[in-house]
Amino acid sequence: MTTVPVREHRPARPTRFVAARFAASGELGGLTLAGAIGLAATAVGAACPVLGAPVVAVVGGALLSPLARRWRGVVQPGLDIARVRLLRLSVVLLGAQLSLGQVAHAGVASLPVMLTTLAACLAGAALLGRGLRVGRDLRVLIGVGTAICGASAIAATSPTIRARDPDVTYAVSTIFLFNVAAVLVFPPLGHALGLSPNGFGLFAGTAVNDMSSVVATAGSYGPAAAQQAVVVKLVRTLMIIPIVLTLGALVRRREAPAGPAAATRRRPGRGGLVVARRAARLVPGFLVGFVLVAAANSAGLLPAASQEPLRRGAMVLIAVALAAIGLATDVAALRRTGGRPLLLGLLLWVTVSVTSLAVARVV
Known part of the structure; x- marks a missing residue:
């Protein structure tokens, strides 16, 4: 009787090799797809500053999300890298545009306006968002996007609060809509x-969100208005730091374990050490990088010729990351969110605009 050998197992090493090749191709495929959309969005944003690359990227990614879901196994690893690691790297590079000297040059009058509009917007996001039954993460993203610097603030905040991709997409799209409205409505x-050019620059710098829209809005009012608006907007961007740190503290407090383990951490004699460790954990690594780059810029360690390439690099990375977020978005779930977040964005936009004008008149 002749026996036929049956091959039941494949060698382990080729299997691991194929798995590694598949994982690598998944990272490459997702990064290539998000990168292509991000670069195209950057070109469109340069040609049409009113739109801006971040919005074009996230909307373009969302439109192609059914294709990404069909190829999920191939593109998802790369999309995860783009929407997390590249997003954090872009925030670090944004620090190259800031310096401590710019805070002083913005003038004493700009700080009360910025702080008042920030407080009014965040309080409105909390109160109005609850009243409209908008989800917690979505109202936070719309609030910080409206109060600080649009898509960049949303990009910095979303990993801190672990926001879902549909919420990020909806928040960015909402901010975009009112950026366009500001460009059309604010100059008239x-x-x-x-308003004087400096007065309008202060208004535009505090009430318009993304930098491209700030420049487009204030530029139509004259070069002096544009210069003032850009400086105010850069100072306003610094508010990302305390906001993200506060949100990080709230998230960690909400997720902190209770019971005997928590009691153990409060043993006498260890209070200072516990506080120091908690403070260290509250600071995200990318935010530390952001502050260090800004400090290097303040100290003159960054060559002037490097600032523009770093700014462009940051915006390209933001576009690629937001394209990945759009690609990972379930558009059907976004439609089910309804119009309440959009109404929240409208109310916050009006709140910031009216508060900015009112406080500027007083101070």
């Missing part, structure tokens, strides 16, 4: 109110 409003 400024002329009707008789």
Whole structure:
């Protein structure tokens, strides 16, 4: 009787090799897809500053999300890298545009306006968001996006609060809508109110979100208004730091374990050490990098010729990361969110605009 050998197992090493090749191709495939959309969005944003690359990227990614879901096994690893690691790297590079000297040059008048609009917007996001029954993460993203610097603030905040991709997409799209409205409405409003170029620059720098829209809005009012608006907007961007740290503390407090383990951490004699360790854990690594780059810029350690390439690099990375977020978005779930977040964005936009004008008149 002749026996036929049956091959039941494949060698382990080729299997691991194929798995590694598949994982590598998944990272490459997702990064290539997000990168292509991000670069295309950057080109569109350069040609049409009113739109801006971040919005084009996230909307383009969302439109192609059914394709990404069909190829999920191939592209998902790369999309995860783009929407987390590249997003954090882009925030670090944004620090190259800031310096401590710019805070002083913005003038004493700008700080009360910025702080008041920030407080009004965040309080409005909490109160109005609850009243409209908007989800906690989504109202936080819309609030910080409206209060600070649009897509960049959303990019910095989303990993800290572990926001879902649909919430990030909806928040960025909402911010975009009112950026366009600001470009169209604010210059005629400024002329009707008789605002000076510096006054309008202060208004645009505190009430418009993304930098491209700030430049587009204030630029139509004149070069002096544009210069003032850019400086105010850069100072306003610094508010990302305390906001993200506060949100990180709240998230960690909400997720902290209770019971005997917590009691153990409060043993006498260890209070200072516990506080120091908690403080260290509250600071995300990418935010530390952001502060270090800004400090290096303040100290003159960054060559002037490097700032523009770093800015462009940061914006490209933000576009690629937001394209990945759009690709990972379930558009059907986004539609089910309804119009309440959009209404929240409208109310916050009006709140910030009215508060900015009112406080500027007083100070």
